[in-house]
Structures are given as structure tokens and as C-alpha cells.
Amino acid sequence: MTETLSQWQSFYLLMGTAAATLIGLMFVVVTFGANSVTRENAATVRAFIDPPFNHFFVVLVVAALLLMPLKALTVPATVFMLLGLAQLVVWFRSLGQLKQASQNESLDAADWFWYSLLPLTGHILLVGSAILLLLSLNQALIGLATAGLLLLAVGIQNAWDTVIWIALREVRTSGKS
Secondary structure: OHHHHHOOHHHHHHHHHHHHHHHHHHHHHHHHOHHHOOOOOHHHHHHHHHHHHHHHHHHHHHHHHHHOOOOOOHHHHHHHHHHHHHHHHHHHHHHHHHHHHHHHOOOOHHHHHHHHHHHHHHHHHHHHHHHHHHOOOOHHHHHHHHHHHHHHHHHHHHHHHHHHHHHHHHHHHHHHO
């Protein structure tokens, strides 16, 4: 299994680099958009900013652990399972935040798809792949790669959605001055 994993090294290096870079960019976006956050919309902003950060974090952890020179994959598999289960708990919390945010912002079917259904799929895939990894099945690597790509894509789309929301809010508030 570890020999097979060595063939994935470039893939996980790319995924980890992308995730780390996007986490850094999220800090930049939050910094520049900070004056768009008010007490009234703070919960709504968190509902849309926290999930992409979490997705990038998961991808970074998966990539980092799979790039470590380990003899066995039991520890990473256990971490992936715990991380996936923790993310399912976070997903339920995020779902509540999303429902609350939908009272202040109009959310369409695409928002629910990108912020709810796809992340849930990614986290379930992460847990399932961790179980396969514990069983030393090579299909686990495909599942982990798919979960990582899905969470990276969801994080990018949702981060972009948030950037556009902040930019439009800036335009609206600067037009009132």
C-alpha cells in the first residue's frame, strides 16, 4: 500500500499546496472584507466563510499525512476517520447556520447544493475511504483523492461566492455614503 501511495506523491503535494495557498487567501479576503461585517450580519458571514476554510483545512491535513514517510497507514487512516466524523458534526452546525442565514439572505438551490449536499458527500467519502485505508484497500486512495478534490472544488466555489458577496456589499455600502 505504501508503495502504491508513492505514486500519488505529486498529486498530494499539489493538493496540499493548493489548500495551504487558499487558506492564506481566505485570510486576505477576510481582512479586506472586515469592514463589511456588522453585528447584524456577523453570523451570516461566518456561515459562508467558515465552511470553505474547513474544506481547505481537511484537504491540507489529508495531503500532509499522506506525504509523510510512514511504514503503515493506520495512524493516517484513523486521523482521516476522526477528521471526517468531526467534519460531519461541523456540517450539522453549518447547516443550522445556513438555515439561519437564509432568513437574512436569499439562498437558491445552488447555494444549498454547494454549501450542504456536496460537503456532506465529501465528508462521508472521507470517512468511507478511511475505513478502506484501515483495511489496506488501494481503492481508499481513489476515495481520498476524490474526497479531496471535491472538498477543494467546493471550497473554491464557496470562497469565490463569498468574495463576490463581500464585493457587492462593499459597492452597496460605498454607494450609500
